[in-house]
Amino acid sequence: MLTINNITYSVGQAKLLKDISFSIKPGEMVAILGANGAGKSTLLKMLAGTDQPESGSVSLHGRLLNSYTQLELAHQRTVLTQQNVVSLPFLVKEIVMMGRYPHFQHSPAAKDFHIVQTAMEATGVQAFADRQYPTLSGGEQQRVQLARSLAQVWEQPNALLLMDEPVAGMDILYQQQTLAILRSMAQKKFIVVSVLHDMNLASQYADRIIMMKRGRKWYDGTPAEVLNPKSVYEIFEIKADVFTNPSTLKQIIMPHEIVFEQSKTPLTH
Amino acid sequence: MRKGLIYIILSICILIAGIFSVGLGAVPIPAGEVFQLMLHKLGIYHMAQVNEQHNVIIFIVRFPRLLLAILVGAALGISGAAIQGIFRNPLAEPGLIGISAGGTLMAVAIIGLEGALLTGLSNIFGYYLLAFGAFVGAGITALLIYQISKHNGKPNVATMLLAGIAINALAGALTGLITYLSSEQQLRNITFWMLGSLGGATWQTVTCLAPFVLIPVLLLPASGKALNAFALGEMQAGHLGLDVNKTKRRVILLSTMAIGAAVSLTGIINFMGLLVPHIVRLVLGVDNKHVIPASALLGALTLIVADIISRTLIAPIELPIGVITALIGAPVFLYILIRDKRKLSFA
Numbered sequence: 231m232l233t234i235n236n237i238t239y240s241v242g243q244a245k246l247l248k249d250i251s252f253s254i255k256p257g258e259m260v261a262i263l264g265a266n267g268a269g270k271s272t273l274l275k276m277l278a279g280t281d282q283p284e285s286g287s288v289s290l291h292g293r294l295l296n297s298y299t300q301l302e303l304a305h306q307r308t309v310l311t312q313q314n315v316v317s318l319p320f321l322v323k324e325i326v327m328m329g330r331y332p333h334f335q336h337s338p339a340a341k342d343f344h345i346v347q348t349a350m351e352a353t354g355v356q357a358f359a360d361r362q363y364p365t366l367s368g369g370e371q372q373r374v375q376l377a378r379s380l381a382q383v384w385e386q387p388n389a390l391l392l393m394d395e396p397v398a399g400m401d402i403l404y405q406q407q408t409l410a411i412l413r414s415m416a417q418k419k420f421i422v423v424s425v426l427h428d429m430n431l432a433s434q435y436a437d438r439i440i441m442m443k444r445g446r447k448w449y450d451g452t453p454a455e456v457l458n459p460k461s462v463y464e465i466f467e468i469k470a471d472v473f474t475n476p477s478t479l480k481q482i483i484m485p486h487e488i489v490f491e492q493s494k495t496p497l498t499h
Numbered sequence: 500m501r502k503g504l505i506y507i508i509l510s511i512c513i514l515i516a517g518i519f520s521v522g523l524g525a526v527p528i529p530a531g532e533v534f535q536l537m538l539h540k541l542g543i544y545h546m547a548q549v550n551e552q553h554n555v556i557i558f559i560v561r562f563p564r565l566l567l568a569i570l571v572g573a574a575l576g577i578s579g580a581a582i583q584g585i586f587r588n589p590l591a592e593p594g595l596i597g598i599s600a601g602g603t604l605m606a607v608a609i610i611g612l613e614g615a616l617l618t619g620l621s622n623i624f625g626y627y628l629l630a631f632g633a634f635v636g637a638g639i640t641a642l643l644i645y646q647i648s649k650h651n652g653k654p655n656v657a658t659m660l661l662a663g664i665a666i667n668a669l670a671g672a673l674t675g676l677i678t679y680l681s682s683e684q685q686l687r688n689i690t691f692w693m694l695g696s697l698g699g700a701t702w703q704t705v706t707c708l709a710p711f712v713l714i715p716v717l718l719l720p721a722s723g724k725a726l727n728a729f730a731l732g733e734m735q736a737g738h739l740g741l742d743v744n745k746t747k748r749r750v751i752l753l754s755t756m757a758i759g760a761a762v763s764l765t766g767i768i769n770f771m772g773l774l775v776p777h778i779v780r781l782v783l784g785v786d787n788k789h790v791i792p793a794s795a796l797l798g799a800l801t802l803i804v805a806d807i808i809s810r811t812l813i814a815p816i817e818l819p820i821g822v823i824t825a826l827i828g829a830p831v832f833l834y835i836l837i838r839d840k841r842k843l844s845f846a
Binding site: 278280300301302303304305308309311313314315316317318319320321324325328329331332336382 | 587588589724727728729730731732734735737738739740741742780784785786
């Protein structure tokens with residue numbers, strides 16, 4: 231169980247998070263939606279324990295997050311960040327093995343190799359296992375990082391999976407596959423929290439959607455409860471139609487076309 | 500294992516190059532005799548007739564010089580590899596980013612203050628004081644550069660290199676200032692010291708340097724795993740359960756200990772810290788668990804060879820060893836710059 235109790239956070243004068251509370255049960259897959267600058271990544275940092283909230287508390291399995299040691303936390307939660315630049319040309323399998331670092335002192339055990347292999351197969355990167363990370367495309371690199379973060383908590387159900395835009399840069403097949411993996415992790419009783427930009431992906435895969443705006447939690451509920459033209463307009467300031475797919479009963483969001491008003495003054499070079 | 504084999508090959512090469520190096524000089528001594536003399540000294544083999552002159556040359560002059568080359572080479576190689584891991588960049592050469600200059604400044608300041616603090620640096624205590632002072636200077640500079648170049652939790656390469664230029668200039672200016680304020684005797688000490696070569700090697704300098712190099716060489720490899728995680732980014736390393744600040748402190752402390760002591764005894768030898776880990780990574784891959792210890796061995800080997808070249812290229816004149824390492828190292832630095840040009844432009 232992940233419990234967020236009334237957290238606020240600010241940098242200088244700017245209040246980035248205001249009075250946010252919610253809790254997530256093991257087995258739930260939650261998507262966080264919101265426009266740029268709504269505070270999604272900041273919230274994820276609070277959940278990861280990377281930054282401490284100014285007031286309020288975050289607890290995991292009934293224990294305050296800041297009472298965990300770094301290593302204990304590494305066994306209980308994993309984070310996939312947005313920007314993943316690796317400074318040296320490590321091999322893909324070496325990067326994925328880094329996910330196992332919290333579990334061994336000097337040399338990986340047979341179990342670690344096995345988990346690395348399984349995680350690479352699940353994310354479809356085993357074909358590049360012996361390639362250098364920088365030679366991969368952006369989407370492939372993201373899948374390697376996903377494999378690494380999954381390997382970190384692979385055999386630890388109840389663990390917290392924090393994913394900041396996990397499908398960024400991936401083609402549509404891997405977007406679907408990545409979310410399918412995350413959902414299967416949720417089915418194994420992991421707690422999955424994922425920042426997404428694509429409302430349709432969220433509608434398809436999430437059990438629950440939290441919509442954020444200006445540092446506040448705006449809506450919180452199942453996709454059917456929270457995805458409607460009104461909420462979409464409030465959160466993203468776009469007009470959209472929301473349909474229900476008759477066969478899956480999932481919401482489909484179709485934004486209205488925006489006509490770009492050409493400036494009257496000609497562009498000069 | 501292929502990687503284990505590399506350590507054995509490097510050790511054998513060091514032994515061979517060492518014996519060869521000891522035999523070279525104004526009085527050439529054949530490698531076979533060097534080997535026999537070594538065994539004789541160790542009591543393994545008894546030589547019927549020991550050439551006393553050769554015995555003195557080898558054990559009083561050339562052996563300390565060889566050991567100094569090994570220690571300084573290992574220090575520069577291993578600390579280069581470790582500093583690059585912390586700064587997340589293969590261009591973070593301790594000489595270029597001002598760490599060595601910080602050490603030099605502190606050492607010169609100690610010589611400059613000699614009269615006030617203690618009399619005569621020729622004793623063993625003086626060497627230790629110099630080495631320790633240079634360690635402190637190098638350590639402070641490393642922390643300073645790290646803080647200056649850090650942006651969003653990651654060291655920025657451009658800032659790091661530019662800060663290095665500034666720190667090098669500043670330390671150079673302060674070093675110059677101290678030399679102008681020094682008395683004649685102090686000036687002689689400073690100048691002798693700043694010439695920076697392996698020529699001043701004695702058993703005293705070697706025993707002084709040994710702990711400053713051996714401790715880091717023994718302890719740094721244990722940070723290899725942590726430095727690998729660092730390559731993902733400071734925040735990501737923290738997510739893996741690593742105590743980021745502890746790793747940083749440990750690695751900077753141990754590597755500046757080696758750099759500082761080395762610089763205080765031989766002056767700045769540039770590009771070693773860049774060249775050696777670069778070659779190791781080409782052969783062994785980038786896993787720091789191997790790069791760090793192998794850089795110590797290859798560093799030792801490289802400096803023995805550079806010393807041989809510096810003594811023989813235009814013999815009997817001895818070239819400063821820094822000339823040789825820069826001749827090889829600077830082109831490698833340029834090569835990495837050109838290779839990573841695209842990556843660096845938006846770093």
